[in-house]
Amino acid sequence: MEFKQKHLLGIEPLSPSEITCILDLADKYVQLNRQANKHSNRLVSLTQINMFFENSTRTQASFEIAGKRLGADVMNMAMQASSIKKGETLIDTALTLNAMHPDLLVVRHPHSGAVDLLAQKVNCAVLNAGDGKHEHPTQALLDALTIRRSKGHIKGLNIAICGDIAHSRVARSNILLLRKMGNNIRLIGPPTLVPQGFSQYGCEIYDDMRAGLKDVDVVMMLRLQRERMDGGFIPSEREYYHRYGLNTEKLAYAKEDAIVMHPGPMNRGVEIDGTIADDINRSVIQEQVEMGVAVRMAAMDLLAQNLQKSRLQNPDSTNKKGVLV
């Protein structure tokens, strides 16, 4: 199966077979990551720059480890302390970095669409590590891999995504991916945090968590994104926990073998009961983190292959400064 993308900006442009292609390769990297020698040379001599315009611990670490295991030269730029503060625009920053000839750019930005904009201005492969409230494709891919390994397949499942959908790029990418693969999606949360427009994209919307969880195979919990909220969307955390926090009683409505997922960081006692998060029979939260490294290795491997192919076909493009033709 062929993976044709030049960048990984979102799930939206991917075909189901391209998604499968990433997941299949990621499965192989899971094996590699579990060995004593975790090294591969797929990205040797390539340069990977992680540009995070927004705080990140786990995603940045995951991308860094993924790049290093594949042999890339990895550099982290803390953009919050950088020239952006001195008034440089996003495009100028991109052009500056581009002049250093990176091969893979991993970008997180607080504004929706910013990574697309940046990708138009550079001639390397760009991976979206989260843009505003838009997309976070590698998170959706690692969730898909986790589900597929746990359930044996990723089609026809009933999947509940619960909580702060409105402010979540993880939810958007997951909805797109899981719908493309033919699953049934239920969005559960208070109506102030669940945009009704998602019903047009084939999602069922519930404001009653118990009804929404009935007979689901997968329960995805989301964090309340306080930092993206511009005002009161819920009356209090304790009322939120009472109505939408995942505890044993509510989880009992799901299928007996339903798995519980969370993209992290978790707020125990706000959206999820600590005992569920720690229950190794239900929670796959730690596995999600493990899959994250493998999926990012797979995505960077595939993009690097395409990049090298396009450079062979068009050798001039790497020598020019500035923008790709």
Place this chain on the structure above:
Amino acid sequence: MTLFINAKLIDPKNQSSDIGWLRVENGVITARGLKDAPQCDEVVDCEGHCLAPGIIDIGVKIPEPGERHKESFASAGNAAAAGGVTTMVTRPDTLSAIDTPETLEFVTRRATSDSIVKVKHLSALTKERAGAEMVEIGFMKDAGAVAFTDCDHVVQDTKVFIRALTYAKACDALVIGHPQEPILSEGACATSSPKATLQGLPAVSPIAERMEIDRTLALIEMTKASYHFDQVTTARALPALERAKNNGNDITAGVSIHHLVLNQEDVGDYRTFFKIKPPLRSEDDRLAIIKALETGLIDIIASMHTPQDEESKRLPFEQAASGAVGLETFLPAALKLYHSGQLTLPQLFRAMSFNPARRLELAGGDLEVGSPADLVLFDPDAEFILDRFVLKSKSKNTPFDGEKMNGVVCSTWVDGQQVFSKI
């Protein structure tokens, strides 16, 4: 003395478009007819093209003072002439705002010396457009302000708003407002829709427009002020507007040309040249507004010409500046509605020339004997592909770049003087 012959006379007053002739003397239309053209030394053969009253464009942003690098009275005047706009009515949302007779006098002087088309000025309604204290409405009117508006700043304090409306009424002054409930629309750069949700853009419900219209209508009933809504863009706002008009209030409504020919789907993948204020609406809204123009419920079309430099548009969508230039693309964009059969040419010019003149009590906007010879001659069918870099505006932020359009301005006259010629 000049005689225009073989002209398709677009007459918005009588809603006709017959082939005929028109005579101009000393900058004034002195005669017109369909047959038996008189003799004249200077004859312009219009070759069957359309001769219409020049466009009167309410709400042009010319960022003098403050940001002359984006547009000046000279560049805007040239753009207007090339677009068939013979009177620009400028907005006061400059840096600083046009809120004192002194600043108004400055822009009047700049306009008089630099612009090749006529310029009228709007004044701010409150000082610094801050919504706290009204401007000197009487002095501003004496100094030439044709109406009063805080543009996209909505006067939130109802007491201030009532007082300003009451005082304006006593000065016989027209107030123009932007119908957007300010708290709901704060920070929004898209209209609520499934697509905006998926794109993760901060969006505002169309109800914000309806809410502000309802609030303003209540205050107009109370104060009897003369009022114009600058841009009514959603279907849900129309019933309230219709009721208020039928109740005998002195109310008119406008819409921008961009809301008439574009919808929210045109934004595509975060294309910032399509970021305007209010944000583009749904296709249903667009069609409802066109219908309202046809019936006369919406009176006026404006370009809402808003020049922005490249840097302020080359940003992530949320951070990018709002607005689009429109002076030169106004007519070809409007003609899309003619070619699609939705509006006739006299209907278009009723909304672009005739009604603006009546609303602001300006001479012209028609082809009547005695009116100033502010005219545009255009070929509505001539096809061209828009290249934004040939626009005469200093700023090139048009959403129509690369688009095939129909309608080319051949010539423009202001007070009988030719200010633009294609040849």
